Amino acid sequence: MRTRDLSSGFGVVISALCAGLAAAILLLILGYVAREGAGALTWTYLSQIPRPVNVPGGGVANGIVGSFIIIGIAALIAVPIGTLAGIYLALYGRSWFAETTRFLADVLSGVPSIAIGLFAYTVFVAPFKHFSAVSASIAFAVLMLPLIIRTAEESISRVPVRIRESALAWGISSYAATIHIVVPAARSGMITGLLLALARVTGETAPLLFTAFGSQFWELNPTNPMAELSLQVFTYAISPYEDWHRQAWAGALLLIIAVFILNVGARFALRTQTRR
Amino acid sequence: MNASIQALEQRHVRRSLVSDRAFVLFIYLATLLFVATVLGLFAMLLLGSWTSIREFGFSFLWTSEWNPITGRFGALPMIYGTVVSSLTALVLAGIVGVFGAAYLADFAPRFISVPLSFLIELLAAVPSVVFGLWGLFVLAPVLRTVVDPFLQAHFGMVPLFSGPIFGSSLFTAGILLAIMIIPTISAISRDVIAAVIPEHREGSLALGVTRWETMWHVLLPGARSGIFGACILALGRAFGETIATTMVIGNKPAIAASLFAPSYTLASVVANEFTEATTDMYLSALIELGLLLFVVSMIVNAAARVLTWTLLRPSKGR
Amino acid sequence: MSSKFFSRRTILGSIVSAVLVGLLGMTVAAPALADTQLTGAGSTFVYPFFSKAFYEYSRKHTDVNVNYQSIGSGGGIQQFIARTVDFGASDVPMNADELKRAGAPVVQIPVALGGEAITYNLPVEIKAGLKLTREALADIYLGKIAKWNDPEIAKLNSQTTLPDLPIVVVHRSDGSGTTFIFTDFLSTVSSEWKEKVGTGKSVQWPAQSSVGGKGNEGVAGQVRQTPGAIGYVELAYVLENHMEQVLLQNVSGKYVACTEATVQAAAATKPDITPRDFSIVDRKGNDTWPIAGYTWAMLYADPTDKVRAKLTQDVLAWTVTEGQAIASSVDYVPLPRNVQASAKKALAQIHL
Numbered sequence: 001m002r003t004r005d006l007s008s009g010f011g012v013v014i015s016a017l018c019a020g021l022a023a024a025i026l027l028l029i030l031g032y033v034a035r036e037g038a039g040a041l042t043w044t045y046l047s048q049i050p051r052p053v054n055v056p057g058g059g060v061a062n063g064i065v066g067s068f069i070i071i072g073i074a075a076l077i078a079v080p081i082g083t084l085a086g087i088y089l090a091l092y093g094r095s096w097f098a099e100t101t102r103f104l105a106d107v108l109s110g111v112p113s114i115a116i117g118l119f120a121y122t123v124f125v126a127p128f129k130h131f132s133a134v135s136a137s138i139a140f141a142v143l144m145l146p147l148i149i150r151t152a153e154e155s156i157s158r159v160p161v162r163i164r165e166s167a168l169a170w171g172i173s174s175y176a177a178t179i180h181i182v183v184p185a186a187r188s189g190m191i192t193g194l195l196l197a198l199a200r201v202t203g204e205t206a207p208l209l210f211t212a213f214g215s216q217f218w219e220l221n222p223t224n225p226m227a228e229l230s231l232q233v234f235t236y237a238i239s240p241y242e243d244w245h246r247q248a249w250a251g252a253l254l255l256i257i258a259v260f261i262l263n264v265g266a267r268f269a270l271r272t273q274t275r276r
Numbered sequence: 277m278n279a280s281i282q283a284l285e286q287r288h289v290r291r292s293l294v295s296d297r298a299f300v301l302f303i304y305l306a307t308l309l310f311v312a313t314v315l316g317l318f319a320m321l322l323l324g325s326w327t328s329i330r331e332f333g334f335s336f337l338w339t340s341e342w343n344p345i346t347g348r349f350g351a352l353p354m355i356y357g358t359v360v361s362s363l364t365a366l367v368l369a370g371i372v373g374v375f376g377a378a379y380l381a382d383f384a385p386r387f388i389s390v391p392l393s394f395l396i397e398l399l400a401a402v403p404s405v406v407f408g409l410w411g412l413f414v415l416a417p418v419l420r421t422v423v424d425p426f427l428q429a430h431f432g433m434v435p436l437f438s439g440p441i442f443g444s445s446l447f448t449a450g451i452l453l454a455i456m457i458i459p460t461i462s463a464i465s466r467d468v469i470a471a472v473i474p475e476h477r478e479g480s481l482a483l484g485v486t487r488w489e490t491m492w493h494v495l496l497p498g499a500r501s502g503i504f505g506a507c508i509l510a511l512g513r514a515f516g517e518t519i520a521t522t523m524v525i526g527n528k529p530a531i532a533a534s535l536f537a538p539s540y541t542l543a544s545v546v547a548n549e550f551t552e553a554t555t556d557m558y559l560s561a562l563i564e565l566g567l568l569l570f571v572v573s574m575i576v577n578a579a580a581r582v583l584t585w586t587l588l589r590p591s592k593g594r
Numbered sequence: 595m596s597s598k599f600f601s602r603r604t605i606l607g608s609i610v611s612a613v614l615v616g617l618l619g620m621t622v623a624a625p626a627l628a629d630t631q632l633t634g635a636g637s638t639f640v641y642p643f644f645s646k647a648f649y650e651y652s653r654k655h656t657d658v659n660v661n662y663q664s665i666g667s668g669g670g671i672q673q674f675i676a677r678t679v680d681f682g683a684s685d686v687p688m689n690a691d692e693l694k695r696a697g698a699p700v701v702q703i704p705v706a707l708g709g710e711a712i713t714y715n716l717p718v719e720i721k722a723g724l725k726l727t728r729e730a731l732a733d734i735y736l737g738k739i740a741k742w743n744d745p746e747i748a749k750l751n752s753q754t755t756l757p758d759l760p761i762v763v764v765h766r767s768d769g770s771g772t773t774f775i776f777t778d779f780l781s782t783v784s785s786e787w788k789e790k791v792g793t794g795k796s797v798q799w800p801a802q803s804s805v806g807g808k809g810n811e812g813v814a815g816q817v818r819q820t821p822g823a824i825g826y827v828e829l830a831y832v833l834e835n836h837m838e839q840v841l842l843q844n845v846s847g848k849y850v851a852c853t854e855a856t857v858q859a860a861a862a863t864k865p866d867i868t869p870r871d872f873s874i875v876d877r878k879g880n881d882t883w884p885i886a887g888y889t890w891a892m893l894y895a896d897p898t899d900k901v902r903a904k905l906t907q908d909v910l911a912w913t914v915t916e917g918q919a920i921a922s923s924v925d926y927v928p929l930p931r932n933v934q935a936s937a938k939k940a941l942a943q944i945h946l
Contacts, residue, residue: 008488012383015491019384022458023395025931029402029410051647053924068613084306091303101307103313106505110573111317112543114550115566118324119317129678131367143284145310150509151464154502158471175299189467192930196400196463206518206547214663216645221425224758225633230648234405234519235664238809240831240925252406259401262395265609271346271518344769345792407633408808420819442762444805519808523815527767527806529798538805542913544767548808551666552769552795554692559668 037249047251050216050232053241060251062218063229069220070133070212071201074140079194081147086152086211093153102150109146112200116142116226117207121165125211133219133226136212137236145203151193155186191266199259199265223236318570325564327556337566342529344549349561351568353529357446357539358572361521362514364450365457370507372454373461377503378491380462381469393448393466400459408523411452416443416524419451424536439534443527445515447535450522453517457510464509467497469494469501501584515573518547542569596911632906634662636670636683638891639771639828640706643926644683647737651909658905667771667795674892680906682892685771686795687869688927693882696735699895701944702869703937704888705914707927709857711832712782712840712885714824715817716742718757723841725750728884734824736791742822757822757908760803764816764825767806769795775887776826779875783845783884801842826885829857830925844884845876856883857927865932886927896945904946911941 044059051058085234120139125131159182167177181190181192205228213225214232229251236248328336332349339350376396380389422444431437472495480490496503526538527548544567552560621633628937634644641664648660665673667684671825675696687702712731714724726734730746739746743756763856766773774795781788783832791797799806805820807813810831815928824840829852832839850856860882864874876905897903914937918928929937 004486004489007857008486009557011488011492012379013381015379017370019379019392019396020378022399022462023374023392025455025458026395026399026402028414029406030398032410032414033402035404050645052649053642055646055649081306082311084303085310088303088307092300097307097311101311101358103574103581104311106512106577107570107573108314108317108509109509110515111570112516112518112546112566114518114543114546115321116317118563119320122320123316125283125678126676129676131678133527142313145313145462146509146512149310149466150530154464154468154505155725157291158468158502160473171549173293173436174296179591190592192397192463192467195397196460199397199400199459200513202401203406205403205405209551209665210647210668211664213633213661213665215661216660217661220520225663229401230405232375233403235638235641237405237409238638240810240828241642242834244642249406252403252532255403256398256401260394260398334815341798344796345794345798346624409811409815412812412819430622438884440760440803443805443807444816522808527808528804548768548806549796550668552668554668554671554689565807 003275004128025208031159033249033252033256037246038251040246041253045247046254049218050227053239054064054243058247060227060229060232060254062215062227063232063251066133066212066227067202067229068214069222070136070208070226071140071198073137073199073222074144075194075198077137078144078197081141082148083152083190085145085154085181088181089149089153091178092196093157099275102153102270105146108142112206113143113204114206114209115161117210120207121210131211131213131225133212133222133224136208136226136228137222139207140201140204141209143201143207147193147200148190151196152186152190155189155193156182157261158189159185170254193251195259195266196262198262201229202255202259204233223269249257291385318397321563321567321570325567328560328564336561337568339411340529340531342545343389344553344558347555347557349557349564351458351542351565353531354540354542354545354565355368355568355572356531357449357525358515358537358543358569361446361449361453361525361539361541362511362531365453365514366507366511368451368454369457369459369461369510371507373458374465374496374503376458377462377465378496379468382491382495383487387426393463396462397459400463401453402456404517404519407452407456407520411448411520411524412444415452416448419443419445419448428536437532437536439532439537441536442526442538442589444524445534445536446536446539448526449521449525450535451537452520453514456517457513457522460510460513461503461506464533465499465503465505468506471502472498488512504584505581508577511576512573515576516543529585542566542572552563612726625698627655630902630905631659631661632681632902632909633677633679633786634660634670634681634683634742634891634906635665636891637667637685637889639685639708640664640683642830643706643923646695646914646920646924647913650920651912651917654906657861658909660909666769669861671892676719680893680902681910683889684892685889686774687872687890688892692917694831696894699924700892701895701940702890702892703910703914704867704872704929704933705891705937705939706889706911706921707831707857707861707886707929707933708772708889709852709883709886709927710825710826711829711837712762713817713832713837713844713854714840715815715821715838716757716759717756717821720751720754722753723849723851724773724838725837725841725843727843728779728783728845731840732780732787735765735780735799735801736784736787737763737803740803744915756907759822762814762820762823763799763801764820764823765799765804765806766826767807768808768812769811771795771887771889772810772826773797775875776885778873778887779885782873782876807915831853831926833925842884844879844882846878846882848880850881852883852885854922854925854927854929856881857886858930859883860886861888861927861933862930864928866936867933892942893944894945900946902920903944907941907944907946914938914941 048059112114167181233251236244522544528538670682807816
């Protein structure tokens with residue numbers, strides 16, 4: 001009895017250490033980013049468009065707006081397609097077609113983002129001879145889909161079968177049973193997938209080079225080139241200038257804070273009952 | 277009276293049949309759209325690599341030369357670097373991520389698990405270039421001055437830990453990638469473990485099994501397929517990571533036995549050279565690297581699936 | 595329970611609405627959009643200079659905005675050929691193959707001048723500066739000189755005892771004009787390099803003990819972290835970060851450091867550069883820095899949209915003349931006057 005208790009306690013401690021390690025690393029990185037960039041995170045930075053290096057008063061406001069638009073449209077594309085595909089896999093998932101879809105989703109997550117950006121360029125930019133934010137959104141949506149599809153499938157299939165069966169037993173149509181009963185029950189897992197996907201694309205730059213192109217100016221029209229915050233961060237980070245480096249770190253800090261707020265907000269607003 | 281209720285029921289049944297059919301059609305179409313997109317991506321990669329494939333054929337896979345001047349390209353060192361760095365990352369992140377998820381899903385009290393979960397998921401939001409810079413300026417020096425020499429002193433007889441120590445190496449890249457993929461494994465595993473049927477957990481505890489043993493023998497096996505899926509997604513992410521890796525891996529297209537030697541990955545080459553490449557052959561070779569990643573990913577996924585079928589099939593109950 | 599649920603949704607809804615209203619407010623407060631937005635793409639090297647030059651230009655000519663994005667020289671040429679941008683910029687002029695793909699006559703002009711310094715990391719301080727000959731530098735990068743206390747280096751620096759440290763050669767891992775200029779230099783001073791490796795934006799580096807860093811940050815970071823490392827970085831980078839640099843012996847026998855003056859001296863020795871004969875490495879002169887090169891902008895000689903082409907021509911004409919005055923403020927080297935004149939003349943060839 002004693003050894004079982006010891007080894008069990010040991011197991012719990014190791015798990016706690018692992019969780020703590022991961023969180024500690026995040027805090028380390030966050031601390032580094034904050035130390036380098038917090039000083040540059042001013043109201044000017046948040047509300048002004050970029051200025052040349054060492055000219056005071058520049059900011060990333062157009063990049064912030066651009067990120068919202070590009071990622072927002074990407075989510076609007078990826079969430080419906082991904083969720084519906086996930087539902088398909090969960091409900092009708094035994095066919096060879098379903099298995100192929102799962103396989104392709106997993107394979108897609110390994111394709112470098114620059115290749116996906118190139119794909120979006122070939123299909124949505126080159127034929128029109130025009131860069132656009134929408135093409136970037138499409139590239140981002142493709143990046144998000146594997147996570148959304150797989151987590152949707154996983155969480156829906158974990159909803160106990162009897163919940164769906166009892167809904168159907170009440171005479172509700174299959175469609176209503178899925179959308180109104182099963183999917184809400186799977187909500188928590190699906191939100192995790194969505195949040196991970198959003199966090200993933202928030203820090204991506206490579207696909208933007210040939211799609212959204214970037215801009216130093218205000219732009220709200222998604223069919224035009226548009227600034228994006230992580231692209232701005234990347235451009236500043238690899239430059240030689242201390243001024244731009246600080247702005248890059250500030251931008252990175254902003255990205256992390258934005259995802260944090262998104263995380264907290266989503267979990268809070270759509271919280272389901274705890275299962276314990 | 278009877279007739280009108282029947283009519284009502286008829287209408288209800290018909291409507292729900294229609295909406296059911298439409299629903300099935302929609303989800304089928306969405307899936308089809310997704311599959312078409314991925315196949316389109318593959319086709320584009322294939323088309324773009326065609327010049328290079330025609331020139332080098334299969335020798336692309338086992339040649340070690342990467343010379344943009346003479347136009348001779350071979351991807352072997354990059355394949356090696358990609359596979360080794362990603363697998364290292366998966367092993368490290370898998371252990372930390374799954375055990376951490378176990379703690380967050382079950383052992384931890386809510387006032388710890390909620391903030392800790394947020395923090396770990398935030399790791400996914402750090403931009404790639406920031407990871408790269410942090411890796412270069414913080415992680416690499418620590419590894420070069422403290423960790424690598426320690427490992428070499430104690431395990432130096434193993435070829436993996438032999439040889440000169442550079443800060444930028446396969447090992448550094450593996451650790452950085454591990455950090456980047458921990459949130460994927462941890463967050464999904466946590467959800468999956470927590471979703472295991474409560475009766476299983478409660479039944480186990482009621483029998484006098486300790487919390488840890490319940491986790492090890494009941495919950496983790498029950499969550500196995502989900503955890504596995506999370507690992508596959510995370511591995512994919514590690515394969516495709518471009519910018520962070522290139523800043524800490526040393527970018528040397530050569531194969532060395534030691535983990536401490538600089539190396540190169542498929543995605544890094546593409547990230548480094550694509551925007552500056554101008555000749556058709558060069559661009560085609562770079563696109564072929566992207567295609568290779570697609571293929572490597574396919575092979576690894578197929579192998580993983582075969583493994584799953586042979587190991588998990590007997591006990592896949594929900 | 596359900597009323598609690600609704601109130602959460604309402605909170606979420608009101609947060610989203612507030613954000614949207616805030617965004618709209620920001621766009622209303624935004625400055626009036628200019629009439630024309632020109633687009634340019636290409637070299638990352640020239641981006642900081644362009645961003646300042648075009649900013650100043652827009653202040654003088656409020657009807658024109660220039661959106662230049664640094665997607666890389668190769669990307670710039672691709673987009674220029676695909677006609678998705680008004681002008682391209684590249685660290686190396688378009689070669690015959692690219693000009694053929696463009697399918698129409700192209701005007702290429704030098705727009706910026708840059709130099710590269712050699713930086714190093716040694717545990718000993720060398721007050722007089724570390725001296726290297728061109729051949730020694732080439733041999734280091736070839737891997738033939740593997741240690742810092744090699745007699746080849748020691749004899750150049752007799753006042754210092756160099757440590758018995760292996761040399762770690764650092765280079766750019768990303769394709770870049772900086773690498774092109776550096777390898778052009780190495781090919782010029784060492785026939786072995788020219789034969790074995792060659793000149794290019796990306797090459798196969800022969801040294802055994804070598805590491806690639808991404809971008810200037812990557813190279814400088816690598817050098818900073820690795821005792822015994824040596825690497826090449828852009829002048830702007832060295833100036834901004836106050837880095838140690840090697841005193842390189844130029845072809846006239848003088849040991850010089852990379853500064854604005856020495857780079858300009860090199861450029862001035864060859865005023866009649868053309869897109870086909872554009873190399874300015876290893877020039878003769880007492881103060882010339884051996885590792886320097888231009889960045890080029892390209893436009894079509896017979897443009898279809900003549901209005902946009904005229905605006906683009908005006909912007910670039912200003913950039914290569916008055917715009918050069920601001921180059922120093924961002925650590926770039928102004929084009930020598932004779933080069934400015936020939937660039938302006940080349941621009942006038944565009945048929946409008």
